[in-house]
Amino acid sequence: xxxRRATPPCPSPLTAAGIGLAIASALYQNGxxxxxxxxxxxxxLQDAIRILESSPSAPKSSPxxxxxxxxxxxxxxxxxxxxxxxxKETGYVDVLVNNAGVIGPKNGKDIYSVDSxxxxxxxxxxxxxxxxxxxxxxxxxxxxxxxxxxxxxxxxNTRRGYAPGRVTGTGNARxxxxxxxSQVGTSEDDDRMAxxxxxxxxxxxxxxxxxxxxxxxSKSAAAHLGKMMATFLADWGIRSNIICxxxxxxxxxxxxxxxxxxxxxxxxxxxxxNDIAGLTLFLVGKGGAYVNGTVQLTDGGRLGxxxxxx
Numbered sequence: 001x002x003x004r005r006a007t008p009p010c011p012s013p014l015t016a017a018g019i020g021l022a023i024a025s026a027l028y029q030n031g032x033x034x035x036x037x038x039x040x041x042x043x044x045l046q047d048a049i050r051i052l053e054s055s056p057s058a059p060k061s062s063p064x065x066x067x068x069x070x071x072x073x074x075x076x077x078x079x080x081x082x083x084x085x086x087x088k089e090t091g092y093v094d095v096l097v098n099n100a101g102v103i104g105p106k107n108g109k110d111i112y113s114v115d116s117x118x119x120x121x122x123x124x125x126x127x128x129x130x131x132x133x134x135x136x137x138x139x140x141x142x143x144x145x146x147x148x149x150x151x152x153x154x155x156x157n158t159r160r161g162y163a164p165g166r167v168t169g170t171g172n173a174r175x176x177x178x179x180x181x182s183q184v185g186t187s188e189d190d191d192r193m194a195x196x197x198x199x200x201x202x203x204x205x206x207x208x209x210x211x212x213x214x215x216x217x218s219k220s221a222a223a224h225l226g227k228m229m230a231t232f233l234a235d236w237g238i239r240s241n242i243i244c245x246x247x248x249x250x251x252x253x254x255x256x257x258x259x260x261x262x263x264x265x266x267x268x269x270x271x272x273x274n275d276i277a278g279l280t281l282f283l284v285g286k287g288g289a290y291v292n293g294t295v296q297l298t299d300g301g302r303l304g305x306x307x308x309x310x
Contacts, residue, residue, distance in 0.1 A: 018250025019199060019276050020099045021048050026277035027284070028065055029057050034090055038071040038082055039100075045070070073100045073141035074133075079148045092155035095284050098142045098198040098222075104134030104214035111209050124213065131214045138218035142225050146196050150238070153194035157237050159184060162193065166235045174237050192289040195239045197280070198226035202246045202299040205310035219244075223295060230293030239292040241283055245271055246299025260300075267300030 020037070027035050037045050045068035052058060052066060059065070069085060072078040086093065105127035114120045158164050161180030167173070178188045200223040203216045210216065226242035233240055247253050247260075248271040260268055279298050282288050295310075297303060303310055 018253075019245060019248050020097075021051070022248075022273040022276045023097055023099065023280050024048065024066070025052055025055070025057075025273065026280050028052055029055075029059065030281055031059075032065060034065055034067065036067050036069055036082075036086055036093075038069050038073070040070065040072050042068060042070040073145050074136045076144055076148065079145055083148050083152060087152060091152075092159050093149055093152040093194070094156045094192075095195045095197065096146065096149050096153060098145055098196065098226075100137050100141055101199070101201075101219075102134055102137050103211045104138070104218065105130040105212045107212045108209040111213075126212075134214040135218045135221070138215070139221040139225065142198055142222055146198075146229060146240075149196075150236070153196070153238050154236065156194045160186075160190075160192070162237055167237070168235050190286055190289070192286060193237050193239055195241070195284065196226070196229060196233075197283060198222060198229075198240070198242050200226065200242050200244050200295075202244050202297065202303050204244050204295075205303060205308045207307040207309060227293055227295070234292075241288075241291060241293065242295045243276075243279060243283075244295055244297050244299070245276065246297075246302040247271065248276065263305055265300040265302045266305070269300065271298060271300065 020039075024035055024037055037048060039045050049066045049068055053063070067089075069082045071082040107123050107126040110123035110126065111120065114123050154164055159180070161177035163175040176191065181188055181190055201215070201219040203210050204219040204223040206216060223242050223244060226240050229238075230240035246265060247256055253270070256270070258270060260270070262268065275298050279296055283291060283296065297310070
């Protein structure tokens with residue numbers, strides 16, 4: 001979760017490794033007033049904060065920007081406890097980042113290598129019980145977390161001068177008292193509304209099975225939920241966008257190569273911290289204020305190399 005300070009946004013919950021760490025770093029280094037990092041393993045979150053605070057690029061005057069909260073995103077009570085803590089400490093969240101994810105049952109390779117229909121049957125149902133936990137983390141948690149944070153997101157809008165509540169009807173824009181913007185350290189042309197960013201995957205749109213059927217399916221559902229939220233949250237002044245990364249260094253991709261052929265990723269490499277940071281800063285910054293309901297691919301061209309539905 002991120003709380004804004006002047007132009008960059010502010011409280012935002014993120015995971016503590018890979019893409020989550022890169023997003024947290026980008027926000028921290030570019031003026032976020034507060035960044036909350038949520039995850040099940042508190043020690044991992046605390047290690048991430050130590051890494052970020054010890055970086056040569058770390059802000060020198062903001063020792064308390066980063067905070068870790070232990071939270072199980074599949075448990076509503078755990079999410080509510082995290083929200084309660086943030087509400088007491090800051091009272092609002094400008095940007096919520098849904099970034100939790102697991103690979104789930106790994107049957108991608110076997111599906112393409114088997115030589116009998118029986119073997120294909122068995123490959124498709126590998127670790128079948130693992131589908132439930134994969135969808136719980138990759139898909140269901142997006143709704144649990146987003147819904148529970150809605151009051152804090154609305155509080156961010158109110159702080160920036162927007163009228164609270166539901167606004168509907170043709171020609172009926174949400175009232176905005178721009179005089180409030182100077183009180184929060186930004187300019188009158190800053191009309192950003194609260195924002196949910198859901199990190200899905202390039203696998204969301206692939207018909208080719210990468211890690212496994214459950215991963216592709218759960219990430220496809222995650223991307224669609226992000227689009228649906230953009231539609232039904234429009235009346236409430238809350239934006240929703242989706243980031244679909246290709247392979248990036250993380251715990252999930254530790255076994256994958258660093259170099260890729262042009263038939264796999266035309267750019268020839270995994271994504272970097274700079275790739276995800278630049279995209280995130282665009283979306284949360286003033287330049288991204290008019291962006292809502294979109295899917296942002298950052299995959300080095302990978303999706304164009306495979307059967308896909310994007």
